Amino acid sequence: MQVEGFEQLKSWIWGKLKGTGLFEHHRPENQLDCSVSPAAENHQQKQKDGFVVKIKGSIRAPKDRRHTVAQIVITDVTDGISKAKPAHSSLERWQMNDSSVFCYSTELGRLPKAVTKLADWITVAKINADWLTLPRRGKRDLLLVVSILAGKSGEKIASTYCNFIYENSALGYVDLQENIEHAKILAITLAFAVAIADNDLADCELELIKSWAQTNIAAFNESNRSKRRLEKALNRTVSLLNQGRQIDIPSVCSEIVRIAVQEQRRDILQLCMYVAKATGTVTEGKFNTLSDIAERLEIDKGQFFAMTERFLPPDICQVKDIGLLVGITSDMTKDQARERLNKQYRKWSSRVTNFDPEIRRQAASMLKYIAKARREYIE
Amino acid sequence: MANNDSKKSAIAGIDLGTTFSSLAVLNAIGKPEIVPNSEGERLTPSAIFFDEENSGVIRVGLEAINCRRLNPKRSVRWVKRHMGDASYRINIDARDWTAVELSALILKKLKEDCSVQNYRVQDVVISVPAHFDEVRRKATMDAGAIAGLNVIGIVNEPVAAALYYTTNCTVFGKVLAYDLGGGTFDVTIMDVKDHKMDIICSQGDHELGGIDFDKKILEILEQKYKDKFAAELISSEEERAKYEDEAEDIKKTLSRRKASKNIIYGEAGSMKIEITREMFEDAISPLISRIGIMLEVALEEAKLKPSQIDKILLVGGSSRIPVVQQRLEKMFGFKPEIAVNVDECVTLGAAIHAGLTLARENPDALPAGIATGLKHIRLTDVCNHSYGTICAPIDKKTGKRVVENRIILEKNTPLPCQVAKTFYTVSEGQTELEITITQGEDSDVKFVNRIATHKLKLPPGRPAECPIKVTYSYDVNQRMHCYFEDVQSGRAVEVKFSLDRQGDMKQQDLKEKAEHLRSVKVQ
Numbered sequence: 001m002q003v004e005g006f007e008q009l010k011s012w013i014w015g016k017l018k019g020t021g022l023f024e025h026h027r028p029e030n031q032l033d034c035s036v037s038p039a040a041e042n043h044q045q046k047q048k049d050g051f052v053v054k055i056k057g058s059i060r061a062p063k064d065r066r067h068t069v070a071q072i073v074i075t076d077v078t079d080g081i082s083k084a085k086p087a088h089s090s091l092e093r094w095q096m097n098d099s100s101v102f103c104y105s106t107e108l109g110r111l112p113k114a115v116t117k118l119a120d121w122i123t124v125a126k127i128n129a130d131w132l133t134l135p136r137r138g139k140r141d142l143l144l145v146v147s148i149l150a151g152k153s154g155e156k157i158a159s160t161y162c163n164f165i166y167e168n169s170a171l172g173y174v175d176l177q178e179n180i181e182h183a184k185i186l187a188i189t190l191a192f193a194v195a196i197a198d199n200d201l202a203d204c205e206l207e208l209i210k211s212w213a214q215t216n217i218a219a220f221n222e223s224n225r226s227k228r229r230l231e232k233a234l235n236r237t238v239s240l241l242n243q244g245r246q247i248d249i250p251s252v253c254s255e256i257v258r259i260a261v262q263e264q265r266r267d268i269l270q271l272c273m274y275v276a277k278a279t280g281t282v283t284e285g286k287f288n289t290l291s292d293i294a295e296r297l298e299i300d301k302g303q304f305f306a307m308t309e310r311f312l313p314p315d316i317c318q319v320k321d322i323g324l325l326v327g328i329t330s331d332m333t334k335d336q337a338r339e340r341l342n343k344q345y346r347k348w349s350s351r352v353t354n355f356d357p358e359i360r361r362q363a364a365s366m367l368k369y370i371a372k373a374r375r376e377y378i379e
Numbered sequence: 380m381a382n383n384d385s386k387k388s389a390i391a392g393i394d395l396g397t398t399f400s401s402l403a404v405l406n407a408i409g410k411p412e413i414v415p416n417s418e419g420e421r422l423t424p425s426a427i428f429f430d431e432e433n434s435g436v437i438r439v440g441l442e443a444i445n446c447r448r449l450n451p452k453r454s455v456r457w458v459k460r461h462m463g464d465a466s467y468r469i470n471i472d473a474r475d476w477t478a479v480e481l482s483a484l485i486l487k488k489l490k491e492d493c494s495v496q497n498y499r500v501q502d503v504v505i506s507v508p509a510h511f512d513e514v515r516r517k518a519t520m521d522a523g524a525i526a527g528l529n530v531i532g533i534v535n536e537p538v539a540a541a542l543y544y545t546t547n548c549t550v551f552g553k554v555l556a557y558d559l560g561g562g563t564f565d566v567t568i569m570d571v572k573d574h575k576m577d578i579i580c581s582q583g584d585h586e587l588g589g590i591d592f593d594k595k596i597l598e599i600l601e602q603k604y605k606d607k608f609a610a611e612l613i614s615s616e617e618e619r620a621k622y623e624d625e626a627e628d629i630k631k632t633l634s635r636r637k638a639s640k641n642i643i644y645g646e647a648g649s650m651k652i653e654i655t656r657e658m659f660e661d662a663i664s665p666l667i668s669r670i671g672i673m674l675e676v677a678l679e680e681a682k683l684k685p686s687q688i689d690k691i692l693l694v695g696g697s698s699r700i701p702v703v704q705q706r707l708e709k710m711f712g713f714k715p716e717i718a719v720n721v722d723e724c725v726t727l728g729a730a731i732h733a734g735l736t737l738a739r740e741n742p743d744a745l746p747a748g749i750a751t752g753l754k755h756i757r758l759t760d761v762c763n764h765s766y767g768t769i770c771a772p773i774d775k776k777t778g779k780r781v782v783e784n785r786i787i788l789e790k791n792t793p794l795p796c797q798v799a800k801t802f803y804t805v806s807e808g809q810t811e812l813e814i815t816i817t818q819g820e821d822s823d824v825k826f827v828n829r830i831a832t833h834k835l836k837l838p839p840g841r842p843a844e845c846p847i848k849v850t851y852s853y854d855v856n857q858r859m860h861c862y863f864e865d866v867q868s869g870r871a872v873e874v875k876f877s878l879d880r881q882g883d884m885k886q887q888d889l890k891e892k893a894e895h896l897r898s899v900k901v902q
Binding site for chain 1: 463466510511512514515582583584585586664665666668669671672673675676679764777819820821823825826827828829
């Protein structure tokens with residue numbers, strides 16, 4: 001079945017509202033209206049937010065008189081039609097071809113007459129709000145377009161639209177994208193915090209941070225101006241740090257927790273780990289900073305430990321507290337520590353014969369640390 | 380020397396150890412007997428010396444140990460630790476020797492010394508640590524082939540030791556074989572009912588053995604010397620070789636006495652050093668801790684508590700260290716068993732294993748007396764490692780496709796075994812499937828070894844999610860077979876398991892190296 005791309009749709013709406021273009025091609029007998037009313041549904045004892053879409057008016061049947069399909073798309077026009085943005089859907093079923101644009105589709109069946117007149121409002125869809133991802137959170141002006149298509153050819157035989165206001169409590173995809181970009185800037189701040197944990201910013205650390213920014217921050221690729229601005233900001237940060245300016249790790253982490261999902265927080269910690277090992281040695285100061293950041297980013301201890309294991313080879317970590325390297329925490333009982341160490345031993349002893357000499361070295365170091373930790377915590 | 384025809388053909392077992400090696404043959408009634416070397420010793424040091432004055436002669440054994448102090452650059456020890464490591468090379472007289480070739484020299488010495496005793500070694504089983512992976516096992520077999528031996532199998536050292544124990548002593552119940560050798564440590568737990576042995580699990584550590592204890596003593600010597608003279612004790616390779624031997628002697632003394640008194644002669648002066656057992660035990664405590672963990676891990680894998688173990692069999696020279704035995708007694712609540720010679724039981728068991736292998740594979744070739752002697756012995760071994768394949772499932776949390784290792788044949792599965800799992804093609808129109816056979820316990824592909832890779836061509840024009848049946852089987856001779864089948868088309872790839880990574884040697888290479896070794900005189 002054919003569906004319209006969002007750009008086509010936007011152009012149609014634009015044309016229609018201006019009273020030009022596509023709308024004029026519609027036959028007078030295809031006068032169709034639609035309405036949207038809120039609907040609340042009880043689902044597993046939870047009130048589910050949604051809308052009921054109804055249509056009224058006349059529809060001319062397709063030439064083959066075969067079945068018809070109603071298609072609904074929703075566009076956020078809060079900032080005007082020229083800046084309209086489509087509603088998205090995370091459900092594959094309600095996505096437009098090859099995109100995440102929301103497109104609800106339902107069979108209307110065979111129209112009884114050549115021109116079918118709907119005298120009363122007929123419900124064509126009940127749309128759950130959680131099927132939709134709007135561009136932004138807050139009060140949104142939404143434009144709902146209902147199209148009636150010939151089932152076989154996909155030809156549009158009637159269409160209508162209406163506006164409605166919706167209070168969106170969820171973060172929009174534009175909000176999310178902005179948060180992601182903002183979190184990346186904050187990630188750089190944390191990376192600097194790790195780099196200067198020993199009061200010295202090494203060239204290789206700075207290079208790594210810059211290179212990460214160039215690859216990951218969208219503004220770097222938008223325009224030369226944006227790029228220059230970002231580079232200037234980075235250089236300014238370096239200059240401030242060299243003057244002894246401190247980074248407020250708790251505040252930065254708290255902001256990241258507010259705006260970034262767990263997966264992005266782990267990516268941020270990963271960047272910090274790469275910076276920590278850039279000089280070839282992870283000092284105790286850097287390791288402790290990483291540990292602090294992980295805790296503040298609400299990355300659980302098991303996850304943090306798994307990441308240190310993956311990204312920080314133990315032989316480059318100058319850490320006095322062996323427990324940190326082998327995943328023993330102060331709140332563990334002796335039995336839990338024993339269980340943890342045995343699990344670690346089982347894992348690393350199977351890696352000592354790895355084809356990669358680097359992994360073999362890492363495994364040999366880990367086995368030594370595990371034995372040391374056993375003496376320290378258990379024996 | 381008698382000619383080959385007049386010699387008795389023998390079924391043999393070889394313990395190719397890190398520090399010592401030995402060979403045993405089965406006698407006419409299927410009992411294993413150690414064959415002494417040409418110097419009359421039952422154990423041959425696994426040491427090699429390339430004679431500088433006579434380049435056609437390579438000395439192996441005691442003579443090599445003695446020469447090592449004079450010219451350590453032309454001597455090699457502890458080669459077993461490098462088995463399967465493709466990067467390991469010893470360059471002597473502009474020729475690179477690999478770990479496999481060096482091991483072959485030791486095996487050749489054992490074989491030729493056996494010949495002096497009027498035996499012609501025919502079929503042989505070589506023992507390896509239980510934790511040796513496929514690469515190292517194959518490398519060991521290659522070494523045997525280069526030495527001119529017909530290697531009919533490989534046996535895990537603790538299993539070999541237990542085989543010998545169970546055929547010589549009355550053993551019942553859950554038995555833990557504790558094999559602390561010169562360079563490796565293995566634990567095997569088995570269920571023994573008279574002459575029937577079912578292996579439950581094995582665990583091993585390839586960097587834990589007598590030489591690691593020696594190193595600790597050497598560290599004490601060096602530190603004490605430095606404390607007194609503010610100078611280094613060791614300033615040359617020759618001195619290192621000398622003090623390594625001295626450290627080994629001190630370790631052995633400390634197993635008999637509470638202290639060892641020695642005089643050491645360094646460049647800054649000589650001094651009398653007393654090393655007590657307590658000092659030694661303190662120095663080796665990290666290694667003892669490691670042993671403790673491994674025991675616990677083995678018990679966990681066997682789903683047993685220490686109190687459920689009925690007997691501990693000690694194997695390997697380092698098991699003589701008092702603190703090792705004390706720790707075992709403390710952990711299990713009873714003394715470990717030292718019923719047979721801990722240095723020889725692996726070799727003797729390997730010979731029994733050779734007889735059992737021949738009885739299974741080629742019963743007609745087995746002399747009747749030996750067949751009768753072995754007929755009551757039943758051994759069920761396990762798969763020593765996990766084997767899997769690399770696949771790309773969708774992560775349930777993120778919804779993204781991830782690449783991971785999926786284990787098909789789990790470690791400690793009793794042999795013979797066969798396991799099948801179904802996977803699915805990833806994309807529409809997929810015409811090829813990359814097949815990877817892995818060895819390792821991790822789901823993270825970074826940490827597993829890819830031991831073979833192949834490609835399976837698929838029919839065009841099909842949707843995604845077509846089933847691929849993967850079957851792994853492992854036979855009693857520790858040979859693995861992998862079968863990847865596209866269920867719809869019936870197209871399949873049978874992976875004839877060959878090691879094409881490190882440690883691998885092509886047949887032609889093997890022949891060339893065997894040819895070269897034939898021209899070398901080993902004494």
